[in-house]
Amino acid sequence: MTEKQPQTRIQRKNTAAILEAALDVFSQYGFRGSTLDQIAQTAGLSKPNLLYYFPSKEAIHTGLLSRLLDTWLDPLREMDPTGDPISELMGYIDRKLEMSRDYPRESRLFANEILQGAPRIMGAIEGELKSLVDEKTTVIRQWQDEGKIAKVHPYHLIFSIWSLTQHYADFDVQVRAVLGPDEVDPFPEAKTYIDTLFTKLLTP
Known part of the structure; x- marks a missing residue:
């Protein structure tokens, strides 16, 4: 089997331009509303040139989601079981809010995929994401059993953290219009x- 040759500088540049353009297009129009022509135009490439790097719209979308999921899980991975429980959870919450501020397009891309039933990323959700959440909810339950934080349902705690923090990316237009x-x-x-809300919720 022939080994895949490393990309040249121009190929790396074009690949990055395509993914950056696709992030703009997908986060604005969703997967179904986006076209290869839109992505190529935004990237400043011809459609045939784009297809040299990615064979389909789905291949681009899957590539973006795969890269995004790893970034998305990093804040939860950083939660240290040996640290102070409330500090570790508040640190996680702050990191998630920072991601909504710094990566709004990525958040909307992920949200759109979930709203469609996660057809291109369900394997990762049921695999890597679920395994990490299971691991961290076990830690949260241990902290609760030790009386270090209040007893709340650990999975719904994480869901509420996701909901409250990602709202500021996914509903940015609404937030700014209302404010x-x-x-x-x-x-x-x-x-x-x-911070105030979760500190009060988690303090025993």
């Missing part, structure tokens, strides 16, 4: 509110 033009950056107050 009005004077609220230039919603994230400082969001952090204060969410």
